[in-house]
Amino acid sequence: MDSQQAKGIAPSEGSPGAKGTVHMTDERCKGCSYCVVFCPTGALAMGGRINRKGYHLPELVHPDKCNGCDMCGLYCPDFAIFGVRTNRKKTDGEP
Amino acid sequence: MSDAPRNPVEKLLRTERMPHIWCPGCGIGTSVNCFARAIEQADIPYDKLHVVSGIGCSGRVAGYVNVDSFHTTHGRAIAFATGLSLSRPSAKVVVYSGDGDLFAIGGNHFIHAARRNIDMTVICINNFTYGMTGGQVTPTTPLTAKASTSPYGNFEDSFNLPNLAEACGAVYVARWTIYHVRQLTRAMTKALSTKGFSFLEVLAPCPTLYQRRNKLGDGVAMVQFFKDHSTIKNGASTSEVGLGFQSDMIVGEFVDRQRPTFMDNYNARMKEVLGDSFVPFEGIK
Numbered sequence: 350m351d352s353q354q355a356k357g358i359a360p361s362e363g364s365p366g367a368k369g370t371v372h373m374t375d376e377r378c379k380g381c382s383y384c385v386v387f388c389p390t391g392a393l394a395m396g397g398r399i400n401r402k403g404y405h406l407p408e409l410v411h412p413d414k415c416n417g418c419d420m421c422g423l424y425c426p427d428f429a430i431f432g433v434r435t436n437r438k439k440t441d442g443e444p
Numbered sequence: 445m446s447d448a449p450r451n452p453v454e455k456l457l458r459t460e461r462m463p464h465i466w467c468p469g470c471g472i473g474t475s476v477n478c479f480a481r482a483i484e485q486a487d488i489p490y491d492k493l494h495v496v497s498g499i500g501c502s503g504r505v506a507g508y509v510n511v512d513s514f515h516t517t518h519g520r521a522i523a524f525a526t527g528l529s530l531s532r533p534s535a536k537v538v539v540y541s542g543d544g545d546l547f548a549i550g551g552n553h554f555i556h557a558a559r560r561n562i563d564m565t566v567i568c569i570n571n572f573t574y575g576m577t578g579g580q581v582t583p584t585t586p587l588t589a590k591a592s593t594s595p596y597g598n599f600e601d602s603f604n605l606p607n608l609a610e611a612c613g614a615v616y617v618a619r620w621t622i623y624h625v626r627q628l629t630r631a632m633t634k635a636l637s638t639k640g641f642s643f644l645e646v647l648a649p650c651p652t653l654y655q656r657r658n659k660l661g662d663g664v665a666m667v668q669f670f671k672d673h674s675t676i677k678n679g680a681s682t683s684e685v686g687l688g689f690q691s692d693m694i695v696g697e698f699v700d701r702q703r704p705t706f707m708d709n710y711n712a713r714m715k716e717v718l719g720d721s722f723v724p725f726e727g728i729k
Contacts, residue, residue: 372449379468386664404468422451423481423625426473426663427463431451 369417369434371409377429380404384421384430390414393421453480456490458510465504469663471622471648472502472569476509478625479540479567482632488536495538496525498545500576501650502569505540519549522557522566529564533707533727536636537564544574544582547603551583558612558641560706565635565642568605571650579653586689590657604686609643610699616642617682617699621670622649624695631697640705647693660690 371384371393378400385393385407392415396408407430409415415432422431457480466472483493495513497506498521506513516524521539529537539546546554546568557564572589574580579592584605588597609617616638620628628646635642649655649666660666669690678696685694704712711724 372451374451374462377463379463381469381663383469383474383664383667386668402463419452420625422453423477423629424474424622425477426466426470428451428453428457428473428477429463431449431453433449 367413367415367435369415369432370412371415371417371421371430371432373406374429375400375406376402377427378404378406379427379429380406381426382407383424383426387420387424389418389420390416452484453477456480456483456509456511458508461508464508466501467650467652469649469651469666470501470575471571471646471650471663471667472505474622474625475567475569475628475646475648476505478622478629479505479509479538479632481629482636485629485633486636488636492534493536493538494525494528494532495540496521496528497539498541498550500542500545500574501571502540502542503545503576519545519551520553521545522550522553522564525564526553526557526560526562529562530707531728533563533725535727538636539564539566541566541568542575543568543570543572543584543605544580547583547605547608555608555612558609558614558643561613561615561640561703561709563640563705563707565632565638565644567632567635567644567646569646569648570605571648571654573650573654575650575653579650579657584687586687586691589654589689591654592657602687604682605645606643606685606698607682610682613641613703614643614699615640615701615703616644616697618643618697619645619647619685619693619695621647621667621674621693621695623667623670623674624676627676627695634697634700638700640703647695658689 392411393407394410398406417432417434419432493511497503499518506515525537525539581591583603585598606617618631649663651663673692714722
């Protein structure tokens with residue numbers, strides 16, 4: 350079970366302006382890139398990281414663009430990726 | 445178990461069997477994703493849901509969903525589901541199978557289940573080919589498409605599945621592609637909440653066999669094609685929604701009507717003939 354544990358591929362706390370983030374179960378991904386192509390905000394890209402089977406994995410290259418809409422999770426045929434909304438932290442000076 | 449977030453669809457899946465056998469870019473997984481969300485939205489308890497599959501790539505769905513499911517012999521998914529639906533009228537029976545299984549081997553079961561209006565939902569993953577056995581021609585392979593059994597291009601006319609389902613008597617008929625994930629989820633929710641025989645055609649890419657042989661690119665290319673060449677036309681006449689090879693396609697909800705189900709008709713007729721001595725069947729306890 351541990352090998353299939355979802356991992357946050359972006360630090361959830363790392364991008365204070367982001368409304369959401371994505372989580373990934375690396376071992377299930379087959380690198381079809383549906384999540385990258387159909388991400389409405391273009392926050393994902395295929396990265397250089399590979400999993401145990403040698404498939405290239407998507408990466409959250411623009412953590413600030415992710416709004417946690419879970420469109421990647423809806424398209425993913427392998428149940429490997431999903432988005433979650435995080436509590437957006439207001440930065441100083443923002444209303 | 446750590447407290448890392450879990451994928452919301454994992455509740456429905458047998459995660460110990462993952463990663464699944466479907467190829468990279470296969471659309472079946474996406475449809476299962478929509479199905480899992482539709483069950484949440486339709487608010488069906490898992491112990492009242494039964495998934496029945498036939499043989500084929502789409503037939504593997506029964507093995508991956510964590511509800512009572514049955515993987516039947518080739519083409520007999522609807523035959524099995526008919527018995528299941530009649531013996532448990534309160535349960536929701538879903539047949540999740542492929543185009544070859546439902547319409548070539550199991551074609552007769554399909555038309556008669558629709559005619560009798562058995563209370564079940566049939567989800568047909570149409571990827572235009574027999575995926576698991578090596579890319580042979582199915583009744584839904586479009587004209588001129590190449591397959592392993594038609595190397596010069598298919599010369600048989602294909603089925604227009606929504607038209608067939610409507611003509612046979614289905615009460616709910618819709619077609620979506622796996623590009624239309626939100627609409628597909630909504631249609632599945634509606635099909636699950638509809639009493640009677642509901643039919644849903646889901647167009648899905650098969651990059652390994654159908655697209656490679658026809659030089660149509662990978663899964664993403666096909667989903668992009670679905671995006672660019674589909675027109676949403678709810679309530680369209682099903683006689684106009686036939687598919688050609690890489691032709692424009694009409695998607696949407698085509699039929700939504702009401703008819704008495706098999707059980708309704710049975711109970712009404714028996715009551716009429718036998719009078720008060722008839723005890724309506726309420727399912728196996």
